[in-house]
Amino acid sequence: MSKTAPFAALQRRALLATFTTAAALALAGCAAPRTTPALADAPPIVFVHGNGDTAALWQTTLWRFESNGWPRERLYAIDVPYPLARDDDAKPQPGRTSAAEHMAHLEAEVDKVLKATGAKQVVLVGNSRGGNAIRNYIYNGGGSATVSHAVLGGTPNHGVWAIPGFREGNEFSGTGPFLTALNAPKNAAGDEVSGPVQWMTIRSDHNDKFAQPDGLWIGQKGKPTNVTAAGPELQGALNTVIAGIDHRETSYSSAAFEATYRFITGRAPQTTPIVAEKTVLLGGKVTGLGVDPLDPKSGNFSNNLPLAGAQLEVYATHPATGTRTGSALLRTVVGADGRWGPLTTQPGVPLEFVVSAPGYATTHIYRSGFPRSSQIIHLRAERMADADKGAASVVTLTRPRGYLDPARDRMLLDGAAPAGVPAGAGVASAKVKPTGGVRSIVAEFNGEKVTGQTWPAAEGRVVMLEISQ
Known part of the structure; x- marks a missing residue:
């Protein structure tokens, strides 16, 4: 719990x-x-x-x-x-x-x-x-x-x-x-x-x-x-x-x-916008992916089991470029319970979470600044799909708390409307395979902007630009 x-x-x-x-x-x-x-x-x-x-x-x-x-x-x-x-x-x-x-x-x-x-x-x-x-x-x-x-x-x-x-x-x-x-x-x-x-x-x-x-x-x-x-x-x-x-x-x-x-x-809330705290304390759990016995190659069998032994690094990043602004704020190996933290930061500071574990791609998760403390910042290590292994870089816009609807939402990934997103709010992510070496890449969704870097897929790295809303 x-x-x-x-x-x-x-x-x-x-x-x-x-x-x-x-x-x-x-x-x-x-x-x-x-x-x-x-x-x-x-x-x-x-x-x-x-x-x-x-x-x-x-x-x-x-x-x-x-x-x-x-x-x-x-x-x-x-x-x-x-x-x-x-x-x-x-x-x-x-x-x-x-x-x-x-x-x-x-x-x-x-x-x-x-x-x-x-x-x-x-x-x-x-x-x-x-x-x-x-x-x-x-x-x-x-x-x-x-x-x-x-x-x-x-x-x-x-x-x-x-x-x-x-x-x-x-x-x-x-x-x-x-x-x-x-x-x-x-x-x-x-x-x-x-x-x-x-x-x-x-x-x-x-x-x-x-x-x-x-x-x-x-x-x-x-x-x-x-x-x-x-x-x-x-x-x-x-x-x-x-x-x-x-x-x-x-x-x-x-x-x-x-x-x-x-x-x-029995009454309306005083506010629906989230009120920022002066200091933000973060923590969570690192999890992985199971193997679906009915589809062993899918590598996409969700569970919430801790990924013991996973390594985690956390960096503050520049909001405009996604580059790291200093040394790691946190560097740890998670234990049997998969828990990480605590990490103290300031509200509004964008972060890069880097998760690595045997059998997984090195997963770079970029998030916009956190306004408040949370102990449920759960991080999932990803596997690289076979079809993506020849790409220069693999970057995914992901929206865990909702779906992507081209008819309703304003969204851009690397400066263009994400390709392959069907009408009807049916998928929660969109993927691109950018070229041009390591560079900045931006995901935008209804006013929220997440900026990361295009890490090389040849090094076994994938990039997730996670929307908070």
Whole structure:
């Protein structure tokens, strides 16, 4: 479990003075009136990432809660060791988790949070598959007693597909046993949720790749999925629609934060922009990639296991050129837990993280300046694809907290619109193979700029320009 460092006692007292007993929250369209709890203390919040993802995706969300005075020690982002769902939930599959295993992990993490904080209940906030685990825990793991609020962003509550006879053993089948059981009516009104937990879903109006009527994103182009953009909604919950957002932005965007904060507290946040700290303390975990037994050459089997023995160097870089501005700020070999840090820096200083480990490319990860402290700056070592080994350099623009939509987003990579990015917010990265020797290279996305260097691929190096938003 990744936990942020404690706030000062003064900050905590300020928060408790700010929170007052919340008024009843009017939830238009809900089957029954629901009210926010009296916030004599800020409830612990446990954030649950999605399929194949990591706790690191919640970084900006945690910063927004902190910027509104939420105590850092009451914000928890968990890492599922094997975050990918099985192809068939009933059949063991190396490197993947069943729905039951996913729920058991969440239950154990909630127990840790309750013990650490002394709280009686937590708020659960999940993205995509994380919402499946939350629903399963509440109804089948005793979570109805330990959870006050559940927020599900982009969770495919009625499936990514709902096709009788098609992959019904999969956790994401709307006609399969897992979702059919979760969606069974909870009362005479046919509600798919029930109290005492208060429920909210957040969905896109049209731009969620996993809530589409056509099977394009599941390899079934032209075939109906029997799912619509409203698939993430649940009858009886507060169902919030945010125009234009993509699948991940249902949880990680500023708009999703605003809706979540309002749902938990009964009022709008004081700020959605992230408030910078005077000094930034960073840390995280170094992870690698497993080998997919069904596709051993892919080298792209996500897990959140520590990459023990990996070497890490961190440098401050020039914002305009991406060149290093001095010697390494940190140079370390990570231990069995994969943890790195602490590293003290100043807000707004861009950084280069260099990860190297046997069996991996030397991975140069460039980030724009960090406005606040975080202990979930997780770094993944990459492998070079066979098709890239003859390139002069390999540079990838990556956006972990959202997708790339050419119709919606302004983005440039090495001065041009990234090639090969399809319409419809369906991919989160774009790759170029620049020539011209070692030089500066810039990625821009909706106002954020990340500048790095084009390291030689012949030396076994790859470059990642990571967008924070």
